[in-house]
Amino acid sequence: MAFSGMSSNSARGRGRWRGGSSMSEMNVVPLVDVVLVLLIIFMVTASAMEFGHDIQVPNVKQSSSSLEDAPIIEIGKSGDIYIKTQKVNINSLASEIQSQYKNAKNVYVRADKSVRWDAVAQVLSALGPSKLGVKMVTKSENIGK
Numbered sequence: 353m354a355f356s357g358m359s360s361n362s363a364r365g366r367g368r369w370r371g372g373s374s375m376s377e378m379n380v381v382p383l384v385d386v387v388l389v390l391l392i393i394f395m396v397t398a399s400a401m402e403f404g405h406d407i408q409v410p411n412v413k414q415s416s417s418s419l420e421d422a423p424i425i426e427i428g429k430s431g432d433i434y435i436k437t438q439k440v441n442i443n444s445l446a447s448e449i450q451s452q453y454k455n456a457k458n459v460y461v462r463a464d465k466s467v468r469w470d471a472v473a474q475v476l477s478a479l480g481p482s483k484l485g486v487k488m489v490t491k492s493e494n495i496g497k
Contacts, residue, residue: 423453424489425479427463431471442474446482462489 425445426434433440440448449459459479463472479486 422456422458422460422487423449424460424462425449425475427461427467427471427475429464429466431467433471433475442478445475445478449479449484450482456484458485458487460487460489 423435425440428434433442433445435445435448435452449456459482461472461475463475476486
């Protein structure tokens with residue numbers, strides 16, 4: 353008789369339901385739902401966060417995906433040259449960059465893939481005396497095609 357009370361108490365003390373019948377685990381289903389909704393919102397808005405002009409850059413096998421805090425020169429389909437949203441004359445391109453970006457070491461050139469090479473070469477030639485590193489913006493092609 354003395355052992356019967358002790359065996360029932362020891363069976364209750366073992367396991368994960370010690371002390372009460374309430375569950376002490378965190379419910380992660382609402383957290384996962386919120387994270388998935390935020391992921392979908394981010395994916396939709398990230399594709400809409402392109403630069404100001406409609407420029408289709410050429411596809412290459414490898415491209416650098418990070419644009420530093422450097423000036424971006426855009427060459428549109430018609431050959432117009434922009435710094436941010438401001439249209440710039442090619443003759444004052446280097447001086448505009450040096451006045452707007454005092455500590456710039458690199459310049460990114462983002463040209464539409466249908467632009468003639470002559471327009472790109474003229475921009476590269478205009479940037480030559482400024483001693484800035486010129487990097488071309490491209491888009492990585494899907495290798496699985």
